[in-house]
Amino acid sequence: MGFCCPVCNEALTFDGKSFVCPNRHCYDRxxxxxxxxxxxxxxxxxxxxxxxxxxxxxxxxxxKDFYLPFAEAAAKLAAFYFPQNGVFLDCGCGEGYYTQKVxxxxxxxxxxxxxxxxDISKDALNAxxxxxxxxxxxxxxxxxxxxxxESCDMVMTLFAPVCEExxxxxxxxxxxxxxxxxxxxxxxxxxxxxxxxPYENExxxxxxxxxxxxxxxxxxxxxVLEDPTNIQNLFLMTPYYYKTGREDQQKLQALTFLxxxxxxxxxxxxxxxxxxxxxxx
Ligand SMILES: C[S@@+](CC[C@H](N)C(=O)[O-])C[C@H]1O[C@@H](n2cnc3c(N)ncnc32)[C@H](O)[C@@H]1O
Ligand SMILES: [Zn+2]
Numbered sequence: 001m002g003f004c005c006p007v008c009n010e011a012l013t014f015d016g017k018s019f020v021c022p023n024r025h026c027y028d029r030x031x032x033x034x035x036x037x038x039x040x041x042x043x044x045x046x047x048x049x050x051x052x053x054x055x056x057x058x059x060x061x062x063x064k065d066f067y068l069p070f071a072e073a074a075a076k077l078a079a080f081y082f083p084q085n086g087v088f089l090d091c092g093c094g095e096g097y098y099t100q101k102v103x104x105x106x107x108x109x110x111x112x113x114x115x116x117x118x119d120i121s122k123d124a125l126n127a128x129x130x131x132x133x134x135x136x137x138x139x140x141x142x143x144x145x146x147x148x149x150e151s152c153d154m155v156m157t158l159f160a161p162v163c164e165e166x167x168x169x170x171x172x173x174x175x176x177x178x179x180x181x182x183x184x185x186x187x188x189x190x191x192x193x194x195x196x197x198p199y200e201n202e203x204x205x206x207x208x209x210x211x212x213x214x215x216x217x218x219x220x221x222x223x224v225l226e227d228p229t230n231i232q233n234l235f236l237m238t239p240y241y242y243k244t245g246r247e248d249q250q251k252l253q254a255l256t257f258l259x260x261x262x263x264x265x266x267x268x269x270x271x272x273x274x275x276x277x278x279x280x281x
Contacts (some may be wrong), residue, residue, distance in 0.1 A: 003116070003138050003146040006037045011148070030122075032129030034137035037146040038120065048139075049121030055095050057236035059127055062097040064230065070219045070264045071101045074180055077217070077266060078156060079105035081176055086113045086153030089170070091142050092160020093117035096128035098180075102156065103133040113153070118145065119160075145170050154178065162206050168271060177211055177269040183218065189260035190234065194248045203265070211269035218265055225258045234258075 003012050005021035012019040012027070012035075019027045019035045027035045038048070050058070065071075079102065082088060088106075090099040096117060103115055115133060118140040119125055125137050140146045143163045147170045155167055158180035167177050184200045191198035225231045235241050235252055244252070 002114070002136050003035065003037060003140075004148050006039050006140070006144070006146050009148065012146075030126070030129070032126045033134075034122070034125040034129055034139060036122070036139040038139045038141060039144075049119060050094065050124050051121070052123045054237055054241075055121065055123045055127050057233040059095045059097070061230060061233040061237055062095075066223045066225075066230070066234075067262055067264075069221045070180070070262065070266075071098055073217060073219045074098060074156070074158065074178065074266055075101040075105035077215070077268060078102045078154060078178055079109045079111065081154065081268070082106060082111055082113060083153050084111055084113070086111075087151060088113055088115050089145075089147065089152045089155045090115070090117045090134075091145070091155050091157045091162075091167075093119050093128055093134075093137075094121075094124045094158075094160070096131040096133060098156070098158050099128070100131050100133040116147075116152075118142070142166065150175075156180075164206060164208050164211060168210050171271040173271060173273045175271045176214075177271070179206075179267040179269065181205065181265050181267070183220070183263040183265050185261045186263040187234075187238065187260055190231075190258060191240065193255055193258060194235075194240075194244065194252050205265075205267065208269060211271055213267060214270050215268040216265065218263070220261070220263045223260055223262050225260070226256075228253075228256050231255050231258050 005012055005025050007025045008023045010021040012021050029035050093099050099117055114135045117134045117137045120141050122139055128137055138146055142161045145166045149169050150172045152170045152175055153172055154176045156178040182201050184203050186201055
């Protein structure tokens, strides 16, 4: 298995230096181990996805296991349903904290398989490559996955963009999709400490038409941050940082203690065995 060529969709093989397809399209492997399969390269200097600062903040924060109850719940669910020798894709894997938890849970339950990761951010994949939990990593978009049809047993997306059409295409019949989202009150006290009028998150689940919801779970805890670096990192890894004015950022920088909600939803969907497009009926 592994990735396929984004130009002709044929399988890619690694020749020791680059990934090549039978039609001789060729993609170099980076030092940290990912391959760039994103066709729409942006203008020089323009960025895709999380930047270095967000990636290091996320890694530093997650490594302290503040979100461990959620990570363990996701890993446990993934390991329980993952078939022996299956193919697992972390879509929007970031720097790979959660993927590593899944890899450990799979190993503990005696399951082997291929673990793939894609993300649109090179900085995220540079960091993910250092974890050693992935069999292959590619820079790619969730809206155009470099994977052949019906090639994945399980896809996981945590706090990253979702495209049902692509998920449906790459999942095997009866394949599973594990989605993680923040719930309404997630980090509300963090927002209340910074903004005059904090809003709750919108709980907008994707409106899937072809994937069926088979299980859902809420994981709620409170985290206590007593080190300003942890508070800064938490803020930096969220989209709020870039939307926050100077004055509110200063308020945040002055915080030395924060107790806040960590509230997540886990949703497990399945691709039905036989699916007939209603337009074909
Ligand atoms: C909030 S982070 C979550 C990362 C990881 N799943 C985690 O929970 O630690 C969102 C990730 O989605 C990536 N991303 C954004 N747009 C994307 C797209 N169109 N395709 C793939 N990844 C994307 C970002 O680069 C970032 O790494
Ligand atoms: Zn090709």
